[in-house]
Amino acid sequence: MALNKALLEEPEIRALHGYEAALDKAGLKEEEVRIKEMAKACVDAKAHDPESYDALKADYDKAYAAFMNHPLVVNAMGVREEANSLLQSYESIINRELSVDVDSGKQII
Numbered sequence: 575m576a577l578n579k580a581l582l583e584e585p586e587i588r589a590l591h592g593y594e595a596a597l598d599k600a601g602l603k604e605e606e607v608r609i610k611e612m613a614k615a616c617v618d619a620k621a622h623d624p625e626s627y628d629a630l631k632a633d634y635d636k637a638y639a640a641f642m643n644h645p646l647v648v649n650a651m652g653v654r655e656e657a658n659s660l661l662q663s664y665e666s667i668i669n670r671e672l673s674v675d676v677d678s679g680k681q682i683i
Contacts, residue, residue: 581664590657593650600646609637 581587597603612634619627641647673681 577664581661584657584660586653586657586660589653590650593646593653596646597650602641602644602646605637605641609634609641612637 594603597606612630616627616630616634619630
């Protein structure tokens with residue numbers, strides 16, 4: 575519980591939560607879901623309806639590019655990378671501590 579609280583106080587995590595809320599408010603989370611559905615439709619069309627694939631793929635590419643170039647998405651991706659790096663650091667520390675014998679202080683892994 576204390577670790578969770580500490581993580582939530584980290585500036586990177588707070589910034590990530592802020593961007594996630596901004597993406598939701600701007601309707602970009604729904605757009606991300608729509609783009610994922612478009613990608614699935616492209617895969618399905620390629621396998622079962624090749625005639626419609628090119629048109630679906632063109633629509634998908636256009637929507638994906640617009641989404642990925644949106645300023646909020648660009649900034650959120652950077653913040654996500656920072657938060658992920660922080661979480662990986664925490665994971666490394668935890669794993670290192672778990673690999674030490676409490677009584678002897680020696681590495682056990």
